[in-house]
Amino acid sequence: MSQTERYLDLPLEDVIGDRFGRYSKYIIQERALPDARDGLKPVQRRILYAMYRDGNIADKPFRKSAKTVGNVIGNYHPHGDSSVYDAMIRMSQEWKVRNLLVDMHGNNGSIDGDPPAAMRYTEARLSKISSELLRDIDKETVDYIPNFDDSEDEPVVLPAMFPNLLVNGSTGISAGYATDIPPHHLEEVIEGVIMQMEKPSTTLEELMSVIKGPDFPTGGIVQGIDGIKQAYRTGKGKVIVRAKTEVEELRGGRQQITITEIPYEVVKANLVKKMDELRFDKKVDGIAEVRDDTDRTGLRIVVELKKEADAKAILHYLLKNTDLQVTYNFNMVAIHKKTPKLMGLQPLIQAYIEHQKDVATRRAQFDLRKATDRQHIVKGLIKAISILDEVIATIRSSKDKKDAKENLMSKYQFSDAQAEAIVTLQLYRLTNTDITTLEEEAAELERRIHELEAILGSEKKLISVIKKGLQSVKKQFKDARRTVIRDEIEELKINMDVLVASEDVMVTVTEEGYVKRTSIRSYTASNGEPPGMKEGDRLLDRIEVNTTETLLLFTRLGSYLYVPVHQLPDIRWKDNGQHIANLVSLDRNDSILAAMTVKDFSDQESLLFVTKNGMAKRSQLSLYQAQRFSKPLMALKLKGDDEVISVMRTNGQQELFIATHQGYGLWFDEEEVSLVGQRAAGVKAINLKEDDRVVDAISIVPGEKVDLFIVTHRGAVKKMSLTEFEKSSRAKRGLVMLRELKTNPHRVIGCKKVTRTTVIEVVTAKDHLEMINPYNYRNSDRYSNGSFAVDTAQAGVVKEVRQYLKEPTEQ
Template identity: 40%
Template sequence: MSDKEILEAADSGNTGVQTAELGREMRTSFLEYSMSVIVSRALPDVRDGLKPVHRRILYAMYDSGITPNKPHSKSARTVGDVIGKYHPHGDSAVYDAMVRLAQDFNMRVPLVDGHGNFGSIDGDSAAAMRYTEARLAKPAMELLADLGKETVDWVPNYDESLQEPSVLPARFPNLLVNGSNGIAVGMATNIPPHNLGEAIDATCLMLDNPDVTTEELMEVMPGPDFPTGGVIRGREGIISAYETGRGSLTIQSSYKIKEGKNGKTSIIITEIPYQVNRSNLMQKIGELVRDKKLPEISNVHDGADRNSPVDIIIELKQNAIPQVVLNKLFKHTQLQVGWGVIMIALVDGVPRTLSLREILHYYILHQEDVIRRRTQFDLEKAEARAHIVEGLLIALDHIDEVIAIIRGSRTDKEASDKLSERFGLSEAQCTAILQMQLRRLTGLEREKLQEELAELKEKIAYYKRILADEHLMRQVIKEELQEIKGRFNTPRRTRIAGPAKDIDVEDLIADEEMVVTMTNAGYIKRLPVTTYRQQKRGGKGMQGVNLKENDFVEHLFIASTHNYMLFFSSAGKVYRKKVFEIPEAGRHARGTAVVNLLKLDKGESIVAAIATKEFPEDEFLMFGTKEGMVKKTAMSLYDRTRQDGLIAINLREGDELIAVKRVKPGEKVAMVSSAGKAISWDESEVRAMGRDTMGVRGMTVPDGVHVLGLEIASPGKEIFVITERGYGKRTPVEEYPLHHRGGQGVFTITMTAKKGQLAAMKVVTSEDALMIISEEGVVMRTSVSDISQLGRATQGVKVMNVDGKDRVSAVAIAPDGKRKKRPKDSGDMEVSEADLED
């Protein structure tokens, strides 16, 4: 036939071919497929919390008599029954589902009692079903209880040869207790498991008060309770999940920190997050150690045994900080995971996202229906039995006449009709009388029948009250739930702690003292302050930095890794970083070019830095410039940051910023010039100004002379000065007369050509330690107490041997380790906020 003839035949309906629009057919077919997956495979029923495959496994075992009081049966037999009778799918899928029902690390209350290898938390798969055995667990019998009392609807199996329950009676809220997860078409469900006792208490609370709030429910059921324990951080995700059906949980492992010998510490992981593979977790930790991302860890090994099936022992190197290592582990491994809650279940065959109250509401409706149908069944059975007993008692009351009627009848039918006509008995009563044995004619049997009838009448009255009184029905549900709780409840395993903060880089850095060095050529680095050893006065020092030719170390500071770093440039701008953001390098390394760390303009260099954790309004920064200008500004104005820096002080043309110090009301400021003069004045001489200002005159200097430094001179302290050739001394600040700002000052050291120009100054105490560095990078560490205390106008003594053309370039105050209290004026990098703490 031609195409035209085929189309004409199709239009006339004379062929067996049906025409359909392709798009509509695709939509219809896919919708049918997706609904089949949703209803028949992937999503649990809100009433019993089971998917069809799990329900069929439990029912097949129940129907075959593989119950807790019977021996275990081969798993292959159960799988065969399920496939052959109810679930025509692959045997591995059915077996995997049955295995999960038996795993105590997946199920909060296992429903199958497995015998043999049913897998492990390490991800080991179960043995083949021909090797393992299983039977129903005792809690599963509560899901199947009263199944034979017409409590649920029955439907035909796939070939209509058998009947199977459409839902189980579920005497406890299994959807909450064991949770569920599955991926359907276009949707997924992920319901966390809960504690059995808590779920029952929440159900009872809602039975008492249908309008109970989520917050009230959380008083008895505070959150999920995972079979593997762990810690849920924060309640926000739980509240969101319970109120909207969706939420995000943060689950952390539980751990213990064990102190060992020689300062070594071990972290023992005792519980891991739900559904995390322990073997993969250990492998990931090992990879991080090998890749040097966790250099604090010396060894990781398996400490699991029968009593502690999870233990992972992480041994740390000497002096490693456990909390820092834990923060790294939480960030880079599954010791901390996010767990998305999506509470989708089938309600009347339709998928719905449910809140906690809705889940409990539909479960209670199911239980009311189960109790109603069970009570109706028991009532009808009791009434039928009472009816028979009444007939038997009538027969016993007229036993001689009954015997005569039976003996005078030719057939059972004739005897039944005569008994019915004579005593008004029903057919069922007559049949029971005819079947009555002679031993029932004794007086004892009559008493038993009378007692049985009385009991039956009490039951009938009770059943009728239940059916007529909704409150009594709810009370029955509560009592039976509490009875189940009493038999199967276990203590909560998962703890709920405070909210988990986002782990940033700072949480992964140990809080320790660092030496920060910057060279004249613009190289910066940090390294632990413990790198340098302390020496006596007059020592040669040790090589601290390998420098390029003609480069020298110009600035040396000390600060904690977690401090904010305010870098002040010669151009009067400020940049903010954390100390740990400065690249760490070895003692001999040159460091990183500061232009790669800070966005400095051409010709701009860093001249001062402040280390601080806070920016208080009642503390100020005092700025000093090369030409003697000063300015005081509140620290709070610098609690900002920009990549290209902020204006810290306005400068005159040709002037440069040389120093920035923290200052408090009542403190004294000391300024020293390269000509060897010093001036001291009260900080109140300078009023507080804004950030974008120039300041006022602090010290007058002649042409060719510049201000060398600005320091805070507190009572009881000393001013230490050192010349380019290493001559220095310390003089009490009380020897310097107090002036008004703006003067030229008085001599602080007798200047000679041999000693060179004044190179550096610091305000110190006798308990301080000094780090002195030369232009060629030689570093010396010495105690202030080893340096002579001399008068103001004296020459000083040799503090550091400086070879050849080398010159002293910078001085910083270093932690001594003997001091217990820090001075209140500390806070800049040369005396950091943390460097004097034990």
């Protein structure tokens, strides 16, 4: 064969597809999912079988865990020792497994997520109930397959004398499949199995009168009977698992919340840490201390409350914002007939029943074979004793054992097996009393054979044998239910006003989206210095506000972010804020345009939006109060490439002035923009020329004396009175506010309403900043182009105009 012929030329996708297909089939069937019959994954089954084979059982002394792990790796499971030890540890953890399969001495971890001691330090043995999983395995009740190196055989499945999959549950992730089967109460599941076995037409409702729902080792309260019913019907469903809590009265009128049971699979230390963080970050007011008082008598977490704190509101807040309450999603996937299958309660029970019928049948066949074989021997022994002298004479006259057997078989018609039993018989058995013992044994065997044949001949008798076995397990291992089942899911209503500490703070928002709240003390100590910001960022707004209020941030693309002030990070004045995306996700292409704080979302006030393409929209402020605010909410609907230019908070009785890039100004009453819903698009505010756009919009109180300050791209500025314009109506073109030039006409970049404290900041194309005080300029008329204030030849054309209110210290 030449060198080149040894290589196959195959497309990569075929090779990868084939190899991954094989790999995923392996991890689905042979690693991550439990078998529907015995409820075990291969590694768990191999651990239990190895311990059983080694005599490491419940009534024998404990053995080093490392010995078991070595046996499992060496004989059955050629994987890492940690994967085997981890599986062994889990089967011994009483907060993970409802009925322990492994008893362990030493540190096997804790509910706080502490790691177990190394396997050289711990000792283990099979638990008593594990023996029920392995009972009668030596009676050929299950199939065996060769292990990985063909040196010995291992069981495909365990006989499982109780329905372990439902009792202990299972969790795992494989390729394309995951499983989450919760633990259940042993007594209930066994009664359910018996009910379905005796009456195959049993309905799910009848079954659920016995099997109430999950029974977690950590107790707790399960809410949502509908979710349980759906899971039992389809294999998938959702329930709420809640901690067991109690509000206790202390002396002096104080209260504390005591937690004695926590949801399944929740790490206690993390839960306590999270609750303490909420206290420390002042996310909720009224918690004095959170401490873990767990000791050998049981789990106990105490949340001490301050005087006058609302215990129920705080408890609801903790349930909603920590793992005191979690959602458990049933996903009952198991390997059934070598295939992963999503199974409801009845198919799972049926799979177990079929397995038990098979086990019981094979056990009966094995026992029958043994009994028949023994009966044959006993008959031979009885016959031999009845002609004992002749038999002894025959044996004495024979040359050797083989000759003796042949002589017995030819002279007295004994079978090979009977002859073997006779020649190996010990002399002391040849007493007079022995014949009666043999006759009693023969009668007992006859009765046993009839019984076994009856079991094999009747389905009803087979079921009664299985039932008897299950009832014996139930009697031996029954205990009280730990988890309480509630039909309804309690809705958690949280009144944040009660829970938030009322405190006046200074909130800052920057153009790049950094936000923070600062104590008034830290702000005052800054002596009027600007807040900490990233280089190149600038302050968008600075607002003194109470923590019980809400911050609304409006974006250019028509969204708004709803942020309760108490949720803003508490950061010193001179330190940088935190990006808003840490609190509410924000589209990467979007940016914050305006900020405002709201104490009361009333119907009397409205929000007025004006967009670049000349649309205006007005909606009641009350529509912007949100219940869920983890992502941006729609403030108004924008069409095409439009974006928001201005957001104003008004009483609906004000006037609106709109300025455009090409130098038009339109002044009209705000009530011409009628109220619409939160998600609406609005109406045309100004009739724009082609290529024109809105640059600014100003809200004006009727009768107010207003001066406007205009800045053009060529660096010219001019101040003019609003009265230069005539009040008009919506959707008109407006009046010019600059003299039109044939060449290089001025284009408006900003039009601001000026007050005594206004400072105008002009930003040019080359990032040159120019601060202008409008009070240094006299008023002009509509037809002038003002005077040049910025040297655009040096600094580049004006690209942005910003308006500042002077700090009190600057005035």
